[in-house]
Amino acid sequence: MHLTDEELRALVSRTRRTYDESAASYIRTTGTLDKFPGLDRELDRFFEALPGNLVLDVGCGAGRDTAYLIERGAVVVASDVSGEMLRHTRGRCAVFGAVQCDLVALPLAAGVFDGVWACASVLHLPSVTHLATFAEIHRVLAPGGVAGISLKAGTGEGWVHDDRMSSPRWFSLRSPDAVVEELVAAGFGSVRVSPSGRGTWFVVEAVKA
Template identity: 40%
Template sequence: MGDITRETCGCYDTNANVYGEVSEDYARFPGLRAEVVEFAHLAPRSLPVLDLGCGGGRDARLLASLGRTVIAGDYAPVMLAWARGRALEEGRTLGFLRLNALALPIRDASVAGVWASGSLLHIPSAEMGRALAEVHRVLAPKGIAAISMRTGDSEGWKDGGSLEGRRWFTLVNPEAFAGCLEAAGFSDVRIRFAGRAGWFIAVGQR
C-alpha cells in the first residue's frame, strides 16, 4: 500500500501545476458542481467538512464560498501547496492538512461531512474497507459522506493518460460499493449516477 500511495501521489506532485489548472473548470465535469452544492446543503451545519483528496482545491473553495468551514486534505505535498496558493489568490479561508486516507489525523466524530471526489479510487480494493471505516470514524452522528468513484471491476496501474507518470486505479461495481459503505457502518446509502460517463457518487450517513 505504501508504494501505491507514494507513486500515485508522486505523479500528482510532478504534475501539480498541470493537474491544478486543468481540473479547475467545472464545465469539463458535467454534474459535478451540482453534486458539491448538494453535499454542502446535506451536511449538518455545526461542524466543518473535509475535502478528502482535495487535489487542486477546486471543490474545497466552492464549499467555502457556500459558507462551509472546510478542511482540505491531500497526501501529495506539492499538490497541497498548489491548492493553498490558489485559495490565497481567491481570498478563500481554508484549513489545509496533509493526510493519509487509511489513518486520518482527525478526531472521532469531528466533521459534519466528508467529500471524496475521485480520490478513493486510488485505494486498492483490499484496503477500501479500512478507508471507509476511517471516513465513518471522523463523521459526527448524522454526518454525510459523498464519495465519487468510477464504475468497473478491475484495479491496477495506469501509465500516462491525462497525466505523465503512473497511478493506481480501483474501479468498482456501484452496488458492491454501496455494500462496502454499509459494512463500514453507513446507513441510508444511495447511489447516483453522475453526468460524467462511467462515474457515480455514493452518499451515506453515519
C-alpha cells in the same frame, strides 16, 4: 488481491510523487468545474444535506471543490496525499486547515466533521483497502454527518496512464452495489447511489447514523 503494508506504502508513495511532479498539468486540465459537467450539482446536493458546515475535503487536489464549498458557506479542512496539491489549495482559497495524509489512516479526531467529500480519491487505492477507508471516513464524521464519495463503475484495477499525468496512477473500478455493502459494513446507515453525467462515474452519499 493481497497487499502487504510495505506494498501499500510504496503504492501511496508512488501516487504522491505522480501528483507532486505533474501538478501543473493536472491543475490545467482539471482545475475548474466547467470541465466536469454536473459536478457543481453534486457538490450542491452534498452541501445541502450537511447537518452543519464543517467539511473535510479528502483528496482535495488543487482546491477546485474546496473553493466551491467555501463559496457555499462551508468551513473546509483540505487534505491530500500530495504536498504540492495542498500548496495550491492553500494559495487558492481560505481553508480552515490543511493536512497532508493518505486516506487509510486520517490523522484527525473522531466525530468532528459534518461532511467528508472524497471526489475521485478513494479509487486511487486498491479495492482491498476501501472498507478500511470507508471506516476512517465514518470515524471522523459526527453523528448525522454526510459522506460524498465519487468512484468509477467497472471491474479491475491497476496502474493507468493518461495525458494529464507524467506517470501512471492507480485506478480501482468498483461495482456500486459492492461499494454500498462496504459502506454499510463500515457503519453507515442511509446510503444512496447517484449516477453522474460523466461516463461511468457515480457518487455515493452516505449518512452516519
